[in-house]
Amino acid sequence: MSANPQWDISKALMVARFFHLLCGARDACVTPFLTLYLRQMGLIAPWVGILMGTKHLIATTWAPICSFLAKNYQKRQLLLIGSLLGSAAAGLLLTLISPLDKALVYRFCNGSSSLMLPINTTLEKELAPNHSAGIKNFTIRTKRSQVNSRVMMGKGNPQRSMFETTDSSLPLLHVGSELKTPGTLVNLSLAERTRAQDRSLALSLGEHWLFLLSMMAVMFWELLSAPLGPAAADSLYEYLDFVDATDCYRRLWVWKLLGMSIGVCSVPVLVVQLDCFLAEDTPRAAVHFYGYTAFSILALPVCFAIPIPNFKRREPGHKAIKALSLIGNDCLLFLLAVTVFLTGATVANIENFLFWQMQDQGSSELSMGLSVTLxxxxxxxxxxxxxxxxxxxxSLGTLGLGLGCLSGQLLYYSLLWNWWAIFPAQIFGAISNGALWWAVDALVEDLVIPGTERSLSVMLRGLFYGNGASLGSFIGGFVVLHYSLAVLYKTHCVVLSLWLVLFIAIQSKLPQHRKINYSKLLAVDTADASDSEEGAERDWLIKAMRDEHLTGRAKNKY
Structure with missing residues (x-):
């Protein structure tokens, strides 16, 4: 570590903790609320699912490549600074995109939720253009406009004119079946019918343009922000590993969670006090991106202070391939990888659409943030x-506990009757997330040789969890559109429950084997070991090697 002679371990840990705190707050300003922002802009569930799936896919593939190249060419400091500043600027691009309909933004603001008619848990269906139902849409819109106008004039709301002059392009709410019966339809003239169809077509074209612009902005943003986490984590781990303090690295996640707790609540406190629009075409939800930028600026000086180890010799770069070969050659590791993949798909759909469900039931962004903090x-x-x-x-029992709690959490979400009922379920969220990753890390340490634990853990958290989140987002949006959010969560609950049963059944048929921890064996006192043949037979090292050899032969036999 001659390249950084001024660094000591206490100083490195202080910088690492502060950096994790700021980055956690930075990410929590936007990430939990991103799908809410996209919905408010006018995108339906399939488009949102595609955007989030693409975001996860970029993070899974692009981030490790950037981190590897920056390490080999000794450009980590440049990558960290560029990612931090570039992502802050790229995130602001989304705030420059105008919403599809201003009336939709007003409807999601505080105060308008009380005027919303009873809706399904899947608000995205109302946003899907339906050309064949133009007459029915116009009738429902007319009735709703009249109801909203009367309520506004009672309340003296200054935004009364927005609801009195409702544009026909405003997406409709799913109301009761009594409004869908033929008896409620009115005879419209041919001109009115044509006008309604033209407006519906214009809405469809505008939605496609909105999706394309949002896709380009999200991709550019993720390409710049994704490398920050892996590059910083690799630098800190290698530095602490050089000074033999990797145990301290494993405790840094607490600071990131604390930072996320700060970020997920601080911005909503400000948002709920603002008007619906900050400017003519900028909804107040853009404050999330402003908070993201502010925390990025605060993290910039800390980024300069992160210890960057510069080794003259290059370490082998085939760790990812070796980790994949370990997963392919060990049945239990393969089952673990599939479990992580399914968990990623499930958690992604919770993060994508749970806040939609809470919003439909009248929750504010502050309540959503508090639920995440809990x-x-x-x-x-x-x-x-x-x-x-x-x-x-x-370890296997803890894994079962995590999957069971996640399944129960999904079932609870599918039956959610009010937004405040979300808080008890968050206890299950803490247990499921904690227990799952504890079990994964413990199994990885037991099943692989020393020195490969971290590369395998990074592979599971990055490749398998990230690709699972990507695929789950792609599919989840279409399930929400064509069925409902409750159906999506119940489906995930059934899949996880069946996989848990299958996992236990397959694992019970596998030969039981554990990795021998030679570091622990070396701690055994061998002062009384005998040089005789009988004493050598009882020697702990010979026994350990013999047991390992017999286990390997039994495994090959099966």
Missing amino acids: SLVGEILLHPFKAKILKNLS
Whole structure:
């Protein structure tokens, strides 16, 4: 570490903790609320699912490549600074895109939710253009406009004119079946019918343009922001590994969760106090991106202080290939990878559409942020019991606990009757997320040789979890559109439950084997070891090697 002689471990840890805190707050300003912003702009669930799936796919593939190249060419500091500043600027591009309909933005603001008619849990259906139902849409819109006008004049709302002069392009709410019966339709003239169809066509074209612009902005933003996390994590880990302090690195996640708890609540406190529009075409939800930029600027000085180890010798760059070969050659690791993949698909759809469900039930963004904070703080408070849970339940039992809690959490979400009922379910979220990753890390340490644990763990969290989140987002949007959000969550609940049963059944048929931890064996006192043949037979090292050889032969036999 002659390249950084001024660094010591305490200073490095202080910088690392502060950097994780700021980056956690930075990401939490936007990421949990991004799908809400896209919905408010006028995108339906399939488009949102495609955008989020593309975002996960870029993070899974592009970020490791950038981190690897920056390490080999010793450009990590440049990558960190460029990613931090570039992503802050790219995130602001989304705020320059005008919403599809201003009336939609007003409807999602505080105060308009109380005027919304009862709707399904899938508001995205109302945004889908339906050319064959133009007459019915016009009738429902007319009735709703009259109801909203009367309520506004009672309340004296200054935005009364927005609801009195409702444009026919305003997406409709799904109301009761009594409005869908033929008896409620009125005879419209041919001119009115043609006008309604033209406006519906214009709405469809505008939605496609909105999707294309949003896709370009999200892709550009993710290409710049994705490399920040892996590059910083690799630098810190290698530095702490050089000074033999990797145990300290494993405790840095607490600071990121604390930062996320700050960011996910701080911006909504400001948002709920603002008007619906900050400018003519800028909704108040753009404040999330402004907060993202502010935390990026605060993290910039810390980014300069991150220790960047510059080794003269290059380490082998085939760790990813080796990790994939380990997964392919070990059946239990393969089952673990599939579990992580399914978990990524499930959690992605929770993050994408749960806030939509809460919004339809009248929740504010502050309540949504508090629900996320409850889950994050619960995970931190549960961590001291990690060793006891793993000891009493074993790694596989803890994995089953995590999957079971996640399945119960999904079932609860599918039956959610009010937005405030979300808070008890967040306890399940803390247990499921904590227990799952504790079990994954413990199994990885037990099943692989020393020195490959981190590369395999990064592979599981990046490639398998990220691709699962990508595929889940792609499919989830269409399920929400054609069925409902409740159907999507129940489907994930059934899939995870069936996979848990299948996992247990397959695992019970596998030969039981564990990695021998030679570092622990070396700690055994061998002072009384005998040089005789009988003493050598009882020697701990010979026994360990013999047991490992017999286990390998049994495994090959099966």
